[in-house]
Amino acid sequence: MSDHYRIYGVELSPFSVKIRSYFRYKQIPHEWIVRNSETMADYQKYAKIPIIPLVVTPDEKGLQDSTPIMDAMEALYPERSTHPDEPISKFVSLLLEEFGDEWGNKWMFHLRWAREEDRLSAGGRIAATMAPKGNEEARLAIRKQIIERMTGRVFFVGSSEVTAPQIEESFQEAVELLDIHFANRAYLFGGRPSFADFGLWGQIYNAWTDPTGAAWIESSAPNLLDWIHRMLWPTAEGEFESWTDLEATLAPFLKSQVGDLFCPWTLANATAMAAGDEEFSVELAGKTFTQQPQKYHAKSLIAIRKRYAEIGGNGELDAVLESAGCLAAMRG
Numbered sequence: 001m002s003d004h005y006r007i008y009g010v011e012l013s014p015f016s017v018k019i020r021s022y023f024r025y026k027q028i029p030h031e032w033i034v035r036n037s038e039t040m041a042d043y044q045k046y047a048k049i050p051i052i053p054l055v056v057t058p059d060e061k062g063l064q065d066s067t068p069i070m071d072a073m074e075a076l077y078p079e080r081s082t083h084p085d086e087p088i089s090k091f092v093s094l095l096l097e098e099f100g101d102e103w104g105n106k107w108m109f110h111l112r113w114a115r116e117e118d119r120l121s122a123g124g125r126i127a128a129t130m131a132p133k134g135n136e137e138a139r140l141a142i143r144k145q146i147i148e149r150m151t152g153r154v155f156f157v158g159s160s161e162v163t164a165p166q167i168e169e170s171f172q173e174a175v176e177l178l179d180i181h182f183a184n185r186a187y188l189f190g191g192r193p194s195f196a197d198f199g200l201w202g203q204i205y206n207a208w209t210d211p212t213g214a215a216w217i218e219s220s221a222p223n224l225l226d227w228i229h230r231m232l233w234p235t236a237e238g239e240f241e242s243w244t245d246l247e248a249t250l251a252p253f254l255k256s257q258v259g260d261l262f263c264p265w266t267l268a269n270a271t272a273m274a275a276g277d278e279e280f281s282v283e284l285a286g287k288t289f290t291q292q293p294q295k296y297h298a299k300s301l302i303a304i305r306k307r308y309a310e311i312g313g314n315g316e317l318d319a320v321l322e323s324a325g326c327l328a329a330m331r332g
């Protein structure tokens with residue numbers, strides 16, 4: 001039995017850095033292990049599916065899937081809770097975490113692989129962690145392979161010539177709204193990080209490590225940039241704020257991103273999955289968004305609905321979700 005957790009991940013994996021930041025904030029003893037050719041055999045001993053992050057517990061159990069990992073750790077390490085006490089904020093935080101993982105991942109994936117300079121940057125950095133040290137030829141060959149594989153996969157997250165402007169507008173609007181929200185607070189729900197911070201940050205931080213995402217954020221969003229830096233090593237700087245204090249600047253983000261885009265998208269995705277459709281189209285803020293269904297999202301929609309159902313009726317929360325356009329999706 002070891003005395004610490006092991007996190008297998010890579011810097012360019014948004015879900016991996018999400019979990020690393022969470023462990024750092026919770027002060028859970030852990031070791032960050034880059035998954036590469038040297039550590040692959042160990043990784044494979046514990047990973048049930050070929051995704052990162054993989055957390056190996058002190059008693060040698062492999063855990064995967066970032067949200068259930070945080071749930072499990074939150075139960076074991078309740079100190080420095082990452083759930084606001086107040087019910088509205090608590091649920092909105094869970095919903096924003098789900099949004100970050102699922103819609104935020106479209107921003108990140110699209111921005112990383114849509115343009116040549118971003119591909120070369122990300123492909124080059126991934127190749128550098130995989131190629132033998134000092135072997136430039138091997139690095140370039142791996143970079144080429146990665147870029148070919150990943151650009152062939154962008155349609156998995158709905159990125160195409162048609163949806164590119166929609167994904168980019170969503171990202172730019174999110175950057176603008178979050179920058180306003182962070183003008184006078186350290187984290188999304190006040191003075192300490194919540195589930196929502198970890199979910200959104202993994203994606204936005206990764207987008208910021210790429211040239212296009214960095215240029216867009218750094219040219220216009222200094223408060224968001226501070227949060228990106230802060231979330232690498234998050235600390236408690238104060239208490240959670242009440243929803244009444246957060247609402248003025250967080251509700252517009254909830255409506256324009258979650259209510260107007262993510263909720264109708266995830267509902268259409270679930271319907272298409274259930275019908276076995278190969279492709280679906282949905283109107284998002286007046287524009288048609290077309291992609292093939294994504295299996296995992298149908299599963300995570302069920303999980304967030306379960307969290308909503310567990311609350312068992314809260315009129316104030318329902319009013320917030322209704323005015324943001326999110327209530328119908330949570331009720332199913």
Ligand SMILES: N[C@@H](CCC(=O)N[C@@H](CS)C(=O)NCC(=O)O)C(=O)O
Nearest residue numbers: 013014015050051052053065066067
């Ligand atoms: N739902 C999973 C998603 C994890 C995921 O998609 N990980 C990506 C990297 S960010 C992955 O492992 N892709 C395959 C690979 O890199 O081998 C979670 O929350 O952990």
